[in-house]
Structure formats: structure tokens, C-alpha cells
Amino acid sequence: MSMTVEALEELKEREYQWGFVTDIEADTVPPGLNEDIIRLISAKKNEPEWLLEWRLKAYRHWLTMEEPRWPNVLYPPIDYQKIIYYSAPKPKKVLASLDEVDPEMLTTFAKLGIPLEEQKRLTGVAVDAVFDSVSVATTFKEALAEKGIIFCSFSEAVQNHPELVKQYLGSVVPYSDNYYATLNSAVFTDGSFCYIPKGVRCPMELSTYFRINAENTGQFERTLIVAEEGSYVSYLEGCTAPRRDENQLHAAVVELVALDNAQIKYSTVQNWYPGDKEGRGGIYNFVTKRGKCAGVNSKISWTQVETGSAITWKYPSVLLMGDNSVGEFYSVAVTNNRQQADTGTKMIHFGKNTRSTIVSKGISAGQGQNTYRGLVKVLKSAEGARNFSQCDSLLMGDRCGAHTFPYIEVRNPTARVEHEASTSKIGEDQIFYCNQRGISTEDAVSMIVNGFCKEVFRELPMEFAVEAQKLLGISLEGSVG
Amino acid sequence: MLEIKNLHARVAEKEILRGLSLTVKPGEVHAIMGPNGSGKSTLANVLAGREAFEVTAGEVTYRGQDLLGMDPEERAREGIFMAFQYPVEIPGVSNTYFLKAAVNAIRKHRGEQELDAMDFLQLIREKAKLVKLEQSLLNRPVNEGFSGGEKKRNEIFQMAVLDPRLAILDETDSGLDIDALRIVADGVNSLRGPDRAIIVVTHYQRLLNFIVPDYVHVLVDGRIVKSGGKELALELEAKGYTWIEQDLAGAAPVRA
Numbered sequence: 001m002s003m004t005v006e007a008l009e010e011l012k013e014r015e016y017q018w019g020f021v022t023d024i025e026a027d028t029v030p031p032g033l034n035e036d037i038i039r040l041i042s043a044k045k046n047e048p049e050w051l052l053e054w055r056l057k058a059y060r061h062w063l064t065m066e067e068p069r070w071p072n073v074l075y076p077p078i079d080y081q082k083i084i085y086y087s088a089p090k091p092k093k094v095l096a097s098l099d100e101v102d103p104e105m106l107t108t109f110a111k112l113g114i115p116l117e118e119q120k121r122l123t124g125v126a127v128d129a130v131f132d133s134v135s136v137a138t139t140f141k142e143a144l145a146e147k148g149i150i151f152c153s154f155s156e157a158v159q160n161h162p163e164l165v166k167q168y169l170g171s172v173v174p175y176s177d178n179y180y181a182t183l184n185s186a187v188f189t190d191g192s193f194c195y196i197p198k199g200v201r202c203p204m205e206l207s208t209y210f211r212i213n214a215e216n217t218g219q220f221e222r223t224l225i226v227a228e229e230g231s232y233v234s235y236l237e238g239c240t241a242p243r244r245d246e247n248q249l250h251a252a253v254v255e256l257v258a259l260d261n262a263q264i265k266y267s268t269v270q271n272w273y274p275g276d277k278e279g280r281g282g283i284y285n286f287v288t289k290r291g292k293c294a295g296v297n298s299k300i301s302w303t304q305v306e307t308g309s310a311i312t313w314k315y316p317s318v319l320l321m322g323d324n325s326v327g328e329f330y331s332v333a334v335t336n337n338r339q340q341a342d343t344g345t346k347m348i349h350f351g352k353n354t355r356s357t358i359v360s361k362g363i364s365a366g367q368g369q370n371t372y373r374g375l376v377k378v379l380k381s382a383e384g385a386r387n388f389s390q391c392d393s394l395l396m397g398d399r400c401g402a403h404t405f406p407y408i409e410v411r412n413p414t415a416r417v418e419h420e421a422s423t424s425k426i427g428e429d430q431i432f433y434c435n436q437r438g439i440s441t442e443d444a445v446s447m448i449v450n451g452f453c454k455e456v457f458r459e460l461p462m463e464f465a466v467e468a469q470k471l472l473g474i475s476l477e478g479s480v481g
Numbered sequence: 482m483l484e485i486k487n488l489h490a491r492v493a494e495k496e497i498l499r500g501l502s503l504t505v506k507p508g509e510v511h512a513i514m515g516p517n518g519s520g521k522s523t524l525a526n527v528l529a530g531r532e533a534f535e536v537t538a539g540e541v542t543y544r545g546q547d548l549l550g551m552d553p554e555e556r557a558r559e560g561i562f563m564a565f566q567y568p569v570e571i572p573g574v575s576n577t578y579f580l581k582a583a584v585n586a587i588r589k590h591r592g593e594q595e596l597d598a599m600d601f602l603q604l605i606r607e608k609a610k611l612v613k614l615e616q617s618l619l620n621r622p623v624n625e626g627f628s629g630g631e632k633k634r635n636e637i638f639q640m641a642v643l644d645p646r647l648a649i650l651d652e653t654d655s656g657l658d659i660d661a662l663r664i665v666a667d668g669v670n671s672l673r674g675p676d677r678a679i680i681v682v683t684h685y686q687r688l689l690n691f692i693v694p695d696y697v698h699v700l701v702d703g704r705i706v707k708s709g710g711k712e713l714a715l716e717l718e719a720k721g722y723t724w725i726e727q728d729l730a731g732a733a734p735v736r737a
Contacts, residue, residue: 427569428532428533429569430569430571432529432531432532432553433565433568433569433571434571434579434583435530435552435553435554435557436529436530436553436554436556436557436562436563436565437557437579437580437582437583437586437639437643438554438557438558438583438586438587438590438643439554439582439583439586440554440586441554443582443586447571447574447578447579447582448571448574450573450574451571451572451573451574451622452572452573453573454573455573
């Protein structure tokens, strides 16, 4: 009997490998949103007056806004008054090393495959682990500090570098930008802050792992990365979330600023809980990510592998202000079972000779719906601007859907804009060809899909690429048979 | 090695094979010839296990096992190789990566150790020479942007690497010019051996000038109607398939 139970448990685990909830005392505010809650969040975080004012301005603006209905996704209305807007592990004494971190938390990281000390030692990746909304462990700080790099939680940045936060917060995504970004501006609890000083090349990939961990807690992350003149940084963002039945809203904002000759490479592997086969549960991932190539010859590159979430609504974009600046967007989005994704990018060309590249690979399986939505806009001032876009869709089975909405607006006659698109199906003949060489159907599908995504995967840092390939395999398991 | 008895098969409700029987022993090369629509490719696909081809009657024994009960990948791992008439393209998957997955799937099945990168590279370099396959094609995606001749050479190259017990060449000569034909045939001939059987499916006698078969079978309407030595191919070339068909028509009353 107990064997059976165990076997069942094991099966359940396998369905969503990272579905577990850690038992940690949370410091939680009552559900609902009003000015008092915002004041409470701000007070708990000991924020300066200007930041509270900014939050309140955002909140008041949010009250006048309506939830967008244009995305090609369907979901029941969200009751924003049922969401808990703040939850933090209870503050304990200040920690000097990892040994002092709650062992249960460390176990959680181990389950996620992120043994911090191992990572520290072996991979040279500095990890700012955001656990729920408050950072609990930050590593490699000293090595970074030597170069003058600031890499810390957003709250710490507010305390220690208020002038930088004040200068750049909302400079790329204004508080009034869109429904979810505005909500985030009002209630964001934590996130990451990164500042690379002039002429510095960040010696390691900066990496943050996010994890939602309190029931019904909306996750409102805020990330701000500033790359000063001539600097370079590669930033990795990866996340998994525990399984649960209630829908969870994830409305993050990421702002990137690249000054003259600076480069920011931002890579994401997103694996939030996608919901079960019938579409119950799963994360609503409504994210605003935008970078500003403020300086000449600057470059911002987004690479994303989106396999999780019940609904993904996300358009990592680049404002190409500086002359000769470059924007890139490489994306793989997978929708299986009942997942829905409406994702793409916006490349807005302001500066002269600005260039942008868009490579989007959408994979639909089960009853998944995958939409690419992209905007390439060339303003009058953008003499000699160039864009190349490629949007490919791969369908598995006959109940899924792929949709493409490319918007192109060109106001300068010297601009050159190219768009290519294709839709293909994993063919029975491709699978048979692999089978005939001894390769199992499962391996064949994984091989064909990874081949399809190759142009995107090669943009990912090595260790991330491996993880992405594995994730893709897991996400599509059993979708061809 | 292979014993086919009274095989009936259909595709999309249409019966193509109607009682085909054939015995193939190790070391032998059999040519299956026949006019268009006679069931040559169907036979090749049925042996390889393609799902769209439904076996309705008969049995096939391969090395003492019931072949028809095996999945396509199982058959491949047991040493059956088919050189495709129209090899498919797999974008983004390099030829090398693809073959390594295949080689190791087969080795694993045989209880052998998987080849490491160095040994594998050495193996494919050596085999690539057999069919004069350019090294650059090894790193290109499987068949993508290959010319017709390159695709066929790639098939024989794969055969050389995978070292099958039974190879089925499905119209390997189609679309090849004489030089390419010679290269492909040379490759196949170098792979002839006492332990390996080869079935060559072809419409034309031309290929058989280069790959000289031990037996020639003529397939008409899903049955083998005539078998003989390599001379039969020459006779067919001279007289055409209508000769056999007329012959059959003439013989029909007697057979009935």
C-alpha cells in the first residue's frame, strides 16, 4: 500500500519536477490593495519619501487604467483585491556567510539544482537569489566590488545607492507605461540592481534565481541594470516555481540602460509552473522588459527561452536612441497542453544607422496557442536604420495554434526592413527517418526541436544553453505519439 | 537472414503487396526490379516499419525474430538499414550530431559502450572517404541544402557508419548522373561482405552494372513473378517490363 502511495507521489513529482513548497515563516500583509498597503510596504522597506510618492503616483494612475484586452490570450478576470502584495521571510540577524542561511532554504535551492556554494566554487557565477521578495543570499560581492560593480537586491540599492536608483528608476519603463508595469511600480517589493561603472567589463555572468514561495503572493519584481560608458555585462535570469492550484500573477518590470559604447546581454530561461493538462493553475506571467540604448554604439541583446507559465505576455524591447546602436531579440517560446503565449518584441529606431535583429521561434504542442507579436518602428530621425526579422513556428499535433502579428512602421525612406516567416510541422517522415537510424521517437522530437531553436540557443551562455535544451525536452515530453 | 512469406500490405486502403515471398541469406545481394507502382518502395518501407504501410497478411522473419512485431527503431538497432529514396532534411541538426545519436543508440542496444567524441570523429572521417563525402558536409544540417547526389551519398555514408546486417537501398540511383552513380556504387560494393545482405530496389538496370547482384527478382502487381541471376536484369533492359507482363498474360490461363 505505502509502496503504491510512494509510487504515485513520485509520478506526481515527475509531472512538474520543481513542484514543492518550502515551509518558511512568512511575514505577510493582508490581501488587497489600497494606499495604506503601499505605505506599509514602503515603510517595511524603510524607503525614502520620494520613492513612496512615486509608488503612490503609480497607484493613482493605475486606478484610472483598464486591463489590456488585446493580447491573444484567454483567462478569467483577476481579482486584484485578493492578491497579497507583500510577503517576506521574517528578518533574522544579519548573515555573514551562507552557513547562516536557513538550511531549509538552502535545501530548496539544492532541489532546484542551485547549490550556492558549489556554484560559487565551480562556475564562477555570482548569484543573487531572490527568495520570495527579499534577497537572502548574495555572493561574490567582494570580487565585484573590487571592480566597482554594484550587484545587489533592489531594496539594498534603495538604501545604499539612492541617487542611482532615483536617476534611472522609471527612465525606461515610466510608471504610467502599461497596466501591469504601473501596478508593479506601485507595489514592487524587491528585485535586482546592477551597476557597471565606466569602462568595466563584468568578469562573470551575473545570475538571479527567482522563486515564488508564499500562497497567493503576487510576485512583483523590479530589475534595473545600468551599464556606464564602455562597460559590458551579461545577466542571466532563470526561474522555476512551486506547483499550486491557484493562479498566480507575476508582473515584473525590467529596465536596462546602456550608455555610450556599452553592452548588455540579458538571458532568460523561464519555467514557471504552466498549470496542469486541463489548464488548471499555472502562473500568469505579465512582464514588461525594456532596454534603452541611450548611448552611441551601444548594444542590448535579449535572449529568452520561455517554456513555463500558463499565460505569457511579454515583449522585451529596445529603444535605439544612440546612433549606431544595436538591438537584438532571440526567443524560443513553447506552449504545450493549454498554455498560451503572446510574446515578441518592439524595436524602436530613433538614432542614425541603428540596427536590430529579431529571431523568434514559437513551438506549439497539445492545445497550446503561441502568438508572435512584434513591432519594428523606424522614426524619421533614424537615417540608415536596418532591421531583420525572422519568425518561425513549429507545430506538433493538430490541436495547437500559431499566430504571427508583425507590425512594421517606417517613417524614414533610407531604412531597410526585412521580414521572414515560416510555419512547419514536425513531419512523420522526419521522425521515421530518425527511427530508421535507431533513434527513439522521443529523442527524435527533442533533436528536431532543438535543431529548430539552434539560432537562439547559440546566443545563450553555455551552461544556460544546456539547461534550456533539457527544459525543452521536459516541456514537450509525450507531445508526439 | 530474412524470410518473407506471402506478404500482403496496403497503403491508404489500396492493396499494393499481394502475396510476396522472398528469402535472403547473409552475403547475398538481391535486386528487386519492377515497373512503377509494382510495390518496390512499399516492400522497402514495410521492411523498415513505416506506419502508413499496413501489413494485412503474411509473415516476415528476420534473424529468427518476428520482424513485423518490432518498432522501426528496434529494427534499425537490430541491423536493418534503409537508404531512402527521398532523404528528409532536418534543419539545425548537424549530420555529425545526428549520426552520433544513431551510432550510440545502436551500440547501447547491442550492450556496447557509447563511442566518445574522438573515436566517433575518427570513424566518420574514415567512412566519409568511402563515398568521397566532403568533410564540410559532415557539419552541415542533415541533408539541408544538399544536392540530389550529395543526399544519396550521405545515405551510403550513413550505411557505412552504422554497419548494418541488412541494407535496403530504395531507388538509390534515381536522380544521379553517371559519376555520382559510380561513387555511390563503389561505396556500396566496398560494404559487401559475407555477413551482410543487401536488397537493391531499382527501376533501371543501370545501377546493376555497378552493383552486380546475385539474384534479380521482378515485381509486378505486388508479387515476384520472375527470379533469376544477374542476366535477368540485362534481359529486362533489352525487352522492357511489357515483355514480362505479356508473358504473364499469356501464361495466365495455364496458371489458372
